[in-house]
Amino acid sequence: MPLKDGKAYRESLQPLKMNVYAFGEKIENVAEHPLFQPHINAAALTYELAHDPLTEDLVTATSHLTGLKISRFTHIHQSTDDLIKKVKMLRLIAGRTGSCFQRCVGWDAMNATYSVTYEMDQELGTGYFQRFRNFLQYIQENDLMLAGAMTDPKGDRGLSPAKQVDPDMFVRVVAKNEAGIVIRGAKVHQTGIINSHEMLIMPTMAMAEEDVDYAVCCALPTNAPGVIHIFGRQTNDERRLGGGDIDQGNARYGTVGGEALTVLNDVFVPWERVFMCGEYQYAGLLVERFASYHRQNYGGCKAGVSDIIIGATTAMAEYNGVAKASHVRDKVVEMVHLTETLYCGSIACSCEGAVTPSGAFFVNPLLANTVKQNVTRFIYEIARLSHDVSGGCIATLPSEQDLRHDEVGKYVEKYFKGVDGVPTEERMRMARLVENMTGGTALVESMHGAGSPQAQRVMILRQANLGHKVKLAKELAGIKERDSKK
């Protein structure tokens, strides 16, 4: 099957007829409902750019399974160059959408599962790797969008899966038979899942023997019987349902990815789609691989998003007549510095990637986690500087309807004007874009997407090689190693 374009992707969503709820209603046609259009548009662009001569070098790759041209979003990294191209592609696309385009989650899930199933088979004699390769080939050949489904509700965060009062707080296997398994539970914050074809379920944390039923990795269609998606609200999402486009800020691509609570009510999964079932020893490794791949992304996509925020902020400074003020220029420089620092980290963790036993390449996890830790801070600072320079109007502007109003429109036009030569509507459009990209849901995504800050700090400490650092210090301080036997 040839690579899908944006139109073919949209059409492929029509027959899915997923079980989706939003605003207390069952959504009959997700593909055409206005609430979901920005997210579908962003994902569709990833398909479109694979056909654009200007971008195809980054957005496509050659399958190591078939030798055919595939979407890079379904590719298993075969080199550090692939890891670098991943980051560059994410910056490219985010610079077009200004929002999340959702496909990296499933991509990272595939790369993590690929290498971990290989290692699991080597040690335990299981047969998951070949199964997963078959599934991967199906995804590549049909150019499907896959949601990576990791985060469980977790209930009491102080208790392990098996010790929860409600056993459904983590996805678990509730039945097995000759044909497959039955899973129950839920996955939360599921980016892009309501416009994905498939989902890849993974455990959410390292597990012990008592958690054996929770150590499950498997794939299922997003419209499988027993699956219910309840769409999450986003800042100002109702602006999509009214008339006009100015107040949405980014009417075409929206805000972040479009997340949902996905309920799994005794969902059957055939064995050929099960890639871990009870091998609790490998749950932690799968989480670590996925999380590091996913944290690698953030200096790419957030750099692309920040490119737009910097552009919008610079434009607002010009519209306000303050672009030449030295403090404004300095703030823009600081925004660029923070953006490129994030990008540096993602490029570095890619350059320092290494091959796994499966042949797939894995990022440097210490550097990848450092990037994401920086994102939890730098994006907030970039947003703060943008607010500072853009001015208070980003939070107080009247609506587009008021701008168009027969009686009061002339006042909005007159009193929200900036420098001569720039129409008020353009200043309002840019201010709304800044509002959309720098507040509410967009910021929280930078904090908790790909794991909360503490999750990165745990991995940073684990990878920090502190013993070596102490040894270096002792050497310089003239402290001799003591014989531990004495």
Next chain:
Amino acid sequence: MRRIRVGVKFCGHCNPLLDGGEMVTAAALLDDRIDFVSWLDPELQQLLIVSGCPIDCVERPPFTGEVVHVAGQRVDGKMTPLPEVPDAIVRSILRRAGIQG
């Protein structure tokens, strides 16, 4: 006179210093002896590599003929003012084809 078929391969343009698409469009308007086509065209006479910045990370397709190379503002390695890049591309193609500009 037979036109020169030049296949164009772009880098992906993640953070470009120049818009390769615009440059090639402008070059095409400068000389009607050149056809800019896809790098996958089976009858290429020359290949034009266009990278948006000097990092020049574009994947080179196998090609044994003449290659014109743009990476940021460098055309065949020579720094070129942005407005002159389309003209420099055309001159390089014609020179490689043995045609006087």
